[in-house]
Amino acid sequence: AQSVAQPEDQVNVAEGNPLTVKCTYSVSGNPYLFWYVQYPNRGLQFLLKYITGDNLVKGSYGFEAEFNKSQTSFHLKKPSALVSDSALYFCAVSPDSNYQLIWGAGTKLIIKP
Amino acid sequence: NAGVTQTPKFQVLKTGQSMTLQCAQDMNHNSMYWYRQDPGMGLRLIYYSASEGTTDKGEVPNGYNVSRLNKREFSLRLESAAPSQTSVYFCASSEDGAPYGYTFGSGTRLTVV
Numbered sequence: 001a002q003s004v005a006q007p008e009d010q011v012n013v014a015e016g017n018p019l020t021v022k023c024t025y026s027v028s029g030n031p032y033l034f035w036y037v038q039y040p041n042r043g044l045q046f047l048l049k050y051i052t053g054d055n056l057v058k059g060s061y062g063f064e065a066e067f068n069k070s071q072t073s074f075h076l077k078k079p080s081a082l083v084s085d086s087a088l089y090f091c092a093v094s095p096d097s098n099y100q101l102i103w104g105a106g107t108k109l110i111i112k113p
Numbered sequence: 114n115a116g117v118t119q120t121p122k123f124q125v126l127k128t129g130q131s132m133t134l135q136c137a138q139d140m141n142h143n144s145m146y147w148y149r150q151d152p153g154m155g156l157r158l159i160y161y162s163a164s165e166g167t168t169d170k171g172e173v174p175n176g177y178n179v180s181r182l183n184k185r186e187f188s189l190r191l192e193s194a195a196p197s198q199t200s201v202y203f204c205a206s207s208e209d210g211a212p213y214g215y216t217f218g219s220g221t222r223l224t225v226v
Contacts, residue, residue, distance in 0.1 A: 009153070034214060043117070043203055043217035044156075090155065100146075100171070101215065105155040 002027040004093050006104035013081045013111050021076040021107045023091030033074040034092040034101065035065055044090060050074065061085070081111045115139050119204050119218035126194040126225045134189040134221050136204030144207045145187035146171075146215065147179060149200040156203070162187055194225045 004025045013019045025031060032051055036044040048059025055067045065076045074091060091104040117138045126132055138145065147159040158171030162181040176198060178190045187206075191198060201222050205215040 036215075036217075041220075043219045044205075044215075045217070046214045049214055100158055100161060103156040105153055 002093075002095060002102055004091055004102050004104040006089075006091055006107045008107050009105075010108045010110065013109070015083055015111050015113050016080055019078050019081045019085070019109065019111070021089050021091075021109060023074045023076065023104055025072050025074065025091075025093045025102075027093050027095040027102065029095045032094040032096075033065070033067060034094075035059065035063070035074075035076050036090045036092060037061075038088040038090065038106075040087075047076070047089075083111045083113055085109060086111045117204055117206055117216050117218035119202075119221050121221060122219065123222050124224070126191075126223065128195060128225060130194050131190065131192050132194065132223075133191075134202055134204075134223075135186070136188060136218060137186045138204075138206040138216070139185065140206060140208075140216065141184070142206035142216070143184070143209050145181065146205045146207075147177075147187070147189045148203045148205065149173065149198075150203060150220075151200050159189065159202075191223075194223075196225045199223060199225045 034049045035047040037047050038044045048057050050057045050067045058064045063078050088106050090106045092101040094101050120135045143164045146161040148156040157173045159177050160179040162168045165184045168179050180188045201220050203220050204218040207215045
């Protein structure tokens with residue numbers, strides 16, 4: 001079965017430190033990969049996506065993600081965390097352009113001052 | 114700049130009552146989706162509509178019906194609400210499937226007592 005895993009329910013990082021939120025997937029073909037962020041009591045907002053090309057993609061708010069085909073991973077990263085980055089982060093994958101997004105369970109990111 | 118608008122934002126129902134959640138988008142998107150979000154389970158697709166006039170079941174369609182009234186509007190109906198349907202419901206739209214990403218509404222928090 002096709003699936004997306006976010007192995008950490010919660011990630012705690014001190015402000016100013018680099019952060020990584022992990023995502024691995026199990027889908028066939030050449031996947032489309034996404035990260036979304038959800039702030040409290042809000043809908044999900046698009047952060048970045050990988051369709052093809054450079055394995056390192058840059059997105060909103062200084063976030064970037066690295067696609068690793070051999071490890072089937074798409075980890076979200078930021079060089080220097082801000083308290084305002086605290087939110088729920090979702091990884092999503094689609095095996096092709098005509099398929100629905102498959103969602104991870106989400107990772108709560110807490111940035112401490 | 115409305116994007117995706119959901120109404121209502123909050124609702125409390127008694128078991129057995131019915132209600133319709135409304136969703137409208139002003140981006141001329143072809144595809145629309147209804148998700149439910151439950152703690153630790155990420156987003157689960159209830160129904161989607163790839164284009165005006167078509168609807169399809171998602172992962173968890175039981176207990177729900179949908180109507181794609183026109184290109185802008187996609188409603189979700191609970192005919193006989195059950196406590197298991199207590200959740201946060203999100204509507205989303207996309208231009209034409211997964212590669213373009215989804216735009217989400219702000220959600221409806223539904224409690225069934």
